[in-house]
Amino acid sequence: MSSSSDSRFFGRREFLRLGALTATTAGVAGTALGQNASPETAAPANGPASRVLGRTGLKVNVIGIGTLQITEPALIQAAMDLGVNYIDTARVYINGRSEETVGKAVQGRRDKVFISTKTPPGTKTKQGVVEGVEKSLKALGTDYIDVLELHQFNDASLVQNAELREALTELRKAGKLRFVGCTTHKNQADVLNALADDPDKFFDVVMLAYNFQSGQDVKDAIARVAKSGMGVVAMKTQNGGYKAEALGGISPHQASLKWVLGDPNITCAVPGMVDLVQIRENVEVMHSLKLTRVDEQILERYAGAVKPTYCGLCGKCEPGCPLGVQVSTVNRSLMYAEGYGDLALARETYHGIPGGASALACGDCADCTARCVRGLDIAAKMRQARELFA
Ligand code: SF4
Ligand code: SF4
Numbered sequence: 001m002s003s004s005s006d007s008r009f010f011g012r013r014e015f016l017r018l019g020a021l022t023a024t025t026a027g028v029a030g031t032a033l034g035q036n037a038s039p040e041t042a043a044p045a046n047g048p049a050s051r052v053l054g055r056t057g058l059k060v061n062v063i064g065i066g067t068l069q070i071t072e073p074a075l076i077q078a079a080m081d082l083g084v085n086y087i088d089t090a091r092v093y094i095n096g097r098s099e100e101t102v103g104k105a106v107q108g109r110r111d112k113v114f115i116s117t118k119t120p121p122g123t124k125t126k127q128g129v130v131e132g133v134e135k136s137l138k139a140l141g142t143d144y145i146d147v148l149e150l151h152q153f154n155d156a157s158l159v160q161n162a163e164l165r166e167a168l169t170e171l172r173k174a175g176k177l178r179f180v181g182c183t184t185h186k187n188q189a190d191v192l193n194a195l196a197d198d199p200d201k202f203f204d205v206v207m208l209a210y211n212f213q214s215g216q217d218v219k220d221a222i223a224r225v226a227k228s229g230m231g232v233v234a235m236k237t238q239n240g241g242y243k244a245e246a247l248g249g250i251s252p253h254q255a256s257l258k259w260v261l262g263d264p265n266i267t268c269a270v271p272g273m274v275d276l277v278q279i280r281e282n283v284e285v286m287h288s289l290k291l292t293r294v295d296e297q298i299l300e301r302y303a304g305a306v307k308p309t310y311c312g313l314c315g316k317c318e319p320g321c322p323l324g325v326q327v328s329t330v331n332r333s334l335m336y337a338e339g340y341g342d343l344a345l346a347r348e349t350y351h352g353i354p355g356g357a358s359a360l361a362c363g364d365c366a367d368c369t370a371r372c373v374r375g376l377d378i379a380a381k382m383r384q385a386r387e388l389f390a
Pocket of ligand 1: 324325362368369370378382
């Protein structure tokens with residue numbers, strides 16, 4: 001980061017703290033910030049970096065905007081003004097208000113941006129897909145969706161589901177969808193590998209949770225699916241979105257994005273943004289993708305700061321629970337509360353868990369047998385959720 005760009009995107013207090021970290025880092029690493037800064041970083045006036053979204057051929061700027069928490073069209077318009085041309089929403093976000101907000105934001109500029117939205121999670125029927133798309137089109141105020149994703153493919157067998165494919169094919173023929181994809185939150189490597197192995201190459205785009213703490217299995221699967229011709233969109237890029245307080249006021253979010261985009265198989269990242277400060281901070285990365293040694297140090301500190309609380313949402317612990325508790329979704333709810341600071345979203349997510357699979361089931365469990373690959377105390381997290389969402 002150049003000092004000039006830092007001072008524009010951080011408050012003075014944060015900026016001074018960043019300077020302190022930089023000095024420390026230079027001492028630890030034996031390098032100076034000036035040596036780490038790339039010419040790219042020093043010239044943020046360059047146009048935004050872009051990549052091609054796999055076989056769709058869409059040229060997408062590498063930072064898109066996630067609208068999980070946005071109800072203000074002006075924020076999306078500000079992001080567009082700063083070069084964002086990929087807007088990610090979903091039928092379920094804020095009970096449809098996110099799509100409505102996107103629709104208002106793109107009025108008069110529809111041909112300048114790509115919109116991706118998603119069917120309601122868990123939609124398994126042709127009728128459900130068609131109805132979901134019709135509602136999305138209405139809310140968005142558009143007659144086509146650039147990328148329609150089937151939401152939450154957490155089981156690799158869904159990749160070959162004939163009924164879902166039939167629905168998408170018909171909607172595409174009707175001109176309502178340009179390209180189709182899916183999202184995955186759990187069992188991500190399995191789902192990606194199934195997509196890479198699909199002889200029909202039916203899906204064009206996949207969106208998955210990916211950040212600097214993701215496992216090698218996910219990274220390898222991303223490489224396979226990108227090689228098969230799919231566009232790959234990264235969400236949950238900010239490692240839980242925990243606030244800068246975890247690092248003494250230094251924001252880890254640019255470094256997190258640079259790490260994700262350092263993987264050439266990722267087309268774009270769509271971090272959720274809730275205000276102009278975040279938009280500016282994230283969009284800046286489009287002009288400076290180089291992950292510096294300082295960034296690496298920030299990420300090391302960030303990983304250490306959130307280690308006791310951060311769940312990778314991989315779901316690998318869930319087979320160890322005899323009661324079928326959806327541990328990763330419970331933890332995602334906690335992340336929305338603790339990291340995103342959005343208690344309403346946290347409650348909505350938690351109370352959307354089917355009866356019997358929430359943390360309430362843990363109340364009668366004497367000894368937790370679910371084991372976390374990251375060493376989290378799952379019983380303690382479930383207890384915390386029960387208390388928070390009671
Ligand atoms: S405490 Fe018991 S019910 Fe809860 S996640 Fe662990 S094994 Fe499952
Ligand atoms: S608790 Fe651990 S194993 Fe379970 S989903 Fe989170 S990171 Fe994965």
